Amino acid sequence: MNGDRPDVVERLDEATAALDALRDGFAVEERLDDVLHRLAESAVTVVQDADAVTICVSPEQPRTAAASDQAFVTIDERQFRANRGPCLESARTLTAVRAVVGENHDIWPEFEECAAQHGVRAYLSVPVVLPTSDRSDRQHMGSLNFYSYTAAAFDPFDEGLVRLFTTAASTAIANAHQWQRARDHVKHLETALVSRAVIEQAKGILMAVHSCSEDEAFDMLVKRSQDDNVKLRDVAKNLIDSLT
Template identity: 35%
Template sequence: MEAPRIDPGEALAELSRIRLDEVALDAVLARVADLANRAVPGSAEVSVSLVQAGANRAIAYTSDLARSLDEWQYEHDDGPCLDASVSAVSISLPDLTDEPRWPGWAARARAAGMQSSLSIGLPIQEAVTGALNVYGGTTHAFDKASIELAEEFAAYAAVALANAHLYESTATLARQMQEAMRSRAVIEQAKGIIMGQRRCSAEEAFTLLAKLSQDSNRKLREVAEALVARAAVS
């Protein structure tokens, strides 16, 4: 059974009003899936899948049925969703009773009541890919106009995922830089202590720290922290 219809223009306008910096990614993609399901003619179920670092998952879906059809592909490493994710193209399967490329998955989809499918790759970046998957309850459910409309929703999902990945990457880089700055600060403190105790140069102090690190099989920062801690209580 098709979901209650909504005018495609209204659906896309609603998506455009979502502030990607104020709404959680899962909530954005759930809205994309819901609106696509209601706006794309012939759609019965929709999911958004994500492939990152070799891990596949259905990140948004309109029903458990849609999620299960995606997860079957992940478990068997076979299906149109995965191929669309890798190639970043649109794969339309108009009749699942006659599908030689993925017969196992097609049989699973037919058993669940789906007769056609559409998977649209989301080109996010090299390490992160995904697909918008639209399932139809009849054969030949998606004509050219339906496919083009689904691709518009897929483009929005790709932007949301790319923004989220960029934010995550930026936040990770910031944490790494902060950690590096903290490490450098404590190492400089330890060098200063050694220079004061041994009347040596900064280069000689660092060489001594490096040797202590190697001899004790500890990270340079850990050796520096221990030396600074001892100096603080002495």
């Protein structure tokens, strides 16, 4: 390791401090893209020779969710359109992929051309995976992509630091997914409760108008729903609206 590079302890301390700040700043209700943007900003300050960091998510339809410099999103998108490049190679193999621009034109010509236009000399992509109970079946969630203007950038120690950030990214993405599922569940429950209240009110109206039982009133609503091919809740709401 070059003598002008920070020593190992200092670099580890920087990474630990950055990750601690991220952990303490994570808010449950924070948008995923906002969390990942802060992660990208922290990673680019800690990883030696990293001039920009992007974070891609949604492997099936990849998109760049965060970037320390928006100019580099173009390189990500060029890989996505071509369906090849070191980012996608990392995603498919679930291994870190390092590329020196100018050495892979036959393999990733689109990436090589776009990266060269931006002055990029070295690139490192590390997959973000969610561990499962079966270690052989890890869920790929995205990638951290590091860009450098220095061809010799990203030594093995850098890769080790990057893996710390991929762990933070996997936690952020998993938490965001869990939060979204919880929000969706609550929304479904709220909709169900509102529907129940509307139906009960409509039943009460029918019971008063027709002097019928609760079951008979409900059967009337169900029959109208089937005859008109309209949801039961909407039938009940229309009945209430017609009287008010």
